[in-house]
Structure formats: C-alpha cells, structure tokens
Amino acid sequence: MKNDYLLLTPGPLSTSETVRKVMLKDWCTWDAEYNQLVQDVRSRLVQLATTTVDKYTAVLMQGSGSFTVEAVLGTVIPKQRGKLLICTNGAYGDRIVEMTEVLGIATTVVSTEESEILDEQRIAAELKRDPAITHVVVVHCETTTGVLNPAKAICQLAKSYGKITIVDAMSSFGGVEMDVFDWNIDFLISSANKCIQGVPGFGFCIADRDKLEACKGNARSLSLDLYSQYKKMEEANGKWRYTSPTHVVRAFHQALIELEEEGGITVRNQRYATNQEQLVKGMEELGFHVLIPRAYQSPIITSFLYPKQTNFTFEQFYQSLKKQGFVIYPGKISKVDTFRIGNIGEVYVEDIHLLLGVIKSFIVDKQELFA
Numbered sequence: 001m002k003n004d005y006l007l008l009t010p011g012p013l014s015t016s017e018t019v020r021k022v023m024l025k026d027w028c029t030w031d032a033e034y035n036q037l038v039q040d041v042r043s044r045l046v047q048l049a050t051t052t053v054d055k056y057t058a059v060l061m062q063g064s065g066s067f068t069v070e071a072v073l074g075t076v077i078p079k080q081r082g083k084l085l086i087c088t089n090g091a092y093g094d095r096i097v098e099m100t101e102v103l104g105i106a107t108t109v110v111s112t113e114e115s116e117i118l119d120e121q122r123i124a125a126e127l128k129r130d131p132a133i134t135h136v137v138v139v140h141c142e143t144t145t146g147v148l149n150p151a152k153a154i155c156q157l158a159k160s161y162g163k164i165t166i167v168d169a170m171s172s173f174g175g176v177e178m179d180v181f182d183w184n185i186d187f188l189i190s191s192a193n194k195c196i197q198g199v200p201g202f203g204f205c206i207a208d209r210d211k212l213e214a215c216k217g218n219a220r221s222l223s224l225d226l227y228s229q230y231k232k233m234e235e236a237n238g239k240w241r242y243t244s245p246t247h248v249v250r251a252f253h254q255a256l257i258e259l260e261e262e263g264g265i266t267v268r269n270q271r272y273a274t275n276q277e278q279l280v281k282g283m284e285e286l287g288f289h290v291l292i293p294r295a296y297q298s299p300i301i302t303s304f305l306y307p308k309q310t311n312f313t314f315e316q317f318y319q320s321l322k323k324q325g326f327v328i329y330p331g332k333i334s335k336v337d338t339f340r341i342g343n344i345g346e347v348y349v350e351d352i353h354l355l356l357g358v359i360k361s362f363i364v365d366k367q368e369l370f371a
C-alpha cells in the first residue's frame with residue numbers, strides 16, 4: 001500500500017511498508033509469546049543505548065513521548081526535598097517546565113535563546129549556586145529548531161556535582177550515537193515514532209537500574225508510575241500494567257530488526273546526515289538560509305528562514321509541496337519566521353533530491369511570491 005506523501009516531519013514519520021504490514025493482524029496481549037516479544041524489545045533498546053547493559057533497564061510506557069517524560073519526572077524526583085534544574089532552549093524544554101508546574105516539582109530554570117545551544121557555564125554557575133538541586137534535565141535534540149545540545153557535557157557536569165541526570169533524547173535516540181553510561185545519563189527518554197522508525201503509541205525510558213529501584217512510592221500519578229511499570233515488566237516477564245498498544249509494539253519490534261539490518265545507529269546516522277547535508281546544500285543553492293549554525297545543527301531536522309522581503313507564505317508553499325508528495329513542518333519559534341524539514345524516517349537521499357526539484361519548480365512557477 002503506497003503512501004500519499006512522504007513525511008518530512010520529526011515524527012510521526014514515514015515508516016517502511018514492512019513495519020506497517022505487521023499491524024494488519026490482531027495480536028493478543030495476555031500470553032507468553034507477546035510478553036517475550038516485549039522483553040526482546042526491552043533488551044534491544046538497552047543494547048542500542050549502551051555497552052554497559054547490566055547497569056540499565058528499559059521501561060515502556062503507553063502514550064506519546066510526552067507521557068513518558070511526565071512519567072519519568074513524576075517518578076524519579078522525590079516528593080520531599082527534590083529539586084530539578086531544567087535547561088531549556090525550545091518548546092520541549094519549556095514543556096518540561098509546564099509539567100513540573102502541574103506536578104508540583106520544585107525547579108530552577110536556565111534558559112538560552114532558541115537559536116543557541118545550552119550554555120554550560122551558566123548551568124555550572126547554577127549548580128554551584130544552588131546546592132538544593134537534586135536532578136538535572138536537558139533536551140538533546142531540541143526539535144523546535146534542530147539544535148543539538150551538548151547533553152554529554154552537561155550530564156558530565158551534573159555528575160561532577162553528584163546530581164541525577166535525565167535526558168529527553170526523543171528525537172535523537174536511534175539516529176545519533178550515544179552511550180548512556182559514557183554520557184553519565186541516568187534516565188534517557190525516547191519514543192516509538194522517531195529515529196527507531198516505528199509508529200506512535202508508546203514511549204520508553206532507558207534507566208539506571210539502581211536509580212530506578214530507589215523510586216518506589218515517588219509517583220504523583222497512578223498510570224504514569226514508571227517504577228510500578230518497571231516492576232510489572234520485570235516480575236511478570238514483559239507484562240504491561242493496563243492495556244498495551246499491541247499493534248504498535250509489534251511494529252516497533254519490526255522497526256528494531258530493520259534498524260539492525262540497516263547496520264545499526266552508525267549507518268542510520270550517516271543516512272540522516274547525508275539527507276541533511278544534501279538538503280541544506282540544495283536549499284542554499286535555491287536561495288534559502290538556515291537558522292542554526294552548522295556546528296550545532298542536528299542531522300534530524302533543519303529550520304529554514306522565510307525568504308526575506310517577499311510575499312512568501314508557508315501555507316501556499318506547504319500545500320503545493322503536499323500535492324506533489326512531500327509534507328514539511330511549520331516553524332515553532334517566536335522571534336523569526338521559519339519552516340522545518342525533517343530528514344528522519346524512511347527517507348533517502350534520492351527523496352531529498354526529488355524534494356529539491358519540487359521546491360525549485362515552485363520558485364519558478366510562483367515568481368511573484370519571491371519578488
């Protein structure tokens with residue numbers, strides 16, 4: 001079954017036909033075969049996250065990625081004397097701030113301009129100034145702009161102050177190489193529908209086992225209790241608490257196999273990076289400019305500025321591209337007008353070249369918009 005268009009968005013993204021196909025059957029949930037598949041997913045995730053596999057575990061959680069972020073924050077930060085340092089330079093960091101307000105978690109926030117990377121010196125100063133901080137959270141790839149934050153350096157810094165570290169690696173895990181042990185990450189969060197190239201329906205956390213074991217009774221929510229979900233999965237050999245998204249889990253398992261067949265994260269990262277380089281090269285030739293300096297641009301998604309002093313509108317551009325088989329993304333930042341084009345998912349360099357051709361003919365056909 002052919003798709004109507006290619007998704008050049010940061011998730012849900014275009015998946016392979018073979019991933020979609022496993023969802024055409026109904027699968028039971030309360031039996032050993034399914035539970036074994038869940039266990040295989042968990043162990044594959046840990047292996048993707050680190051070579052120090054014994055120290056870590058993977059917990060799956062129903063819902064979109066934000067549900068897992070909320071489950072982690074609500075479970076790992078103690079109700080008494082817990083304080084979270086939030087480092088933010090975009091919408092996803094700001095969402096974490098919002099979650100802590102709802103959850104009633106004490107915080108301190110260090111924010112940086114959306115088009116900049118997080119400022120390590122200011123984070124260091126805050127860690128020094130406020131000894132009450134117990135946890136530090138950072139977004140790795142801030143999908144708002146495509147900035148790749150120095151998560152490894154920030155976690156190392158946080159560890160040197162003895163803090164517990166949480167990384168939202170939602171849009172980078174599976175597409176950018178990292179080792180949670182080497183990077184000093186205690187809790188890493190991602191979801192099914194990003195670089196692993198599954199479909200939406202659950203998120204997951206790669207957690208330091210000992211740190212997670214210490215979280216009993218912390219949860220501020222019954223459903224979003226990461227510790228209880230972990231205990232259930234461990235003790236009942238791959239069972240979830242409450243209904244699990246069976247079709248999505250099956251599709252995700254297939255996506256994990258396909259990631260392995262592609263050659264693992266290194267090879268996938270290369271594909272995304274090539275997509276991104278070719279995209280920027282072609283767009284610059286067409287007169288567009290990127291928002292983020294090359295030094296901290298991720299291979300995941302790229303923000304482009306609207307062409308200056310023209311009648312260009314995103315809506316017209318978007319509709320025209322969609323008609324010709326490409327769905328792109330609006331910008332999400334406040335200060336300048338941007339649109340975004342993602343490189344992740346079942347997307348290859350030939351697709352990028354086709355897209356560039358379509359954009360080129362848009363410019364030629366709609367010259368009045370660029371006057």
Ligand SMILES: *Cc1c(COP(=O)(O)O)cnc(C)c1O
Pocket residue numbers: 010011064065066067092139141142143168169170171191
């Ligand atoms: C996609 C994403 C999320 C989660 O978004 P959902 O819409 O809840 O899946 C969180 N953080 C980042 C950085 C993301 O890219």
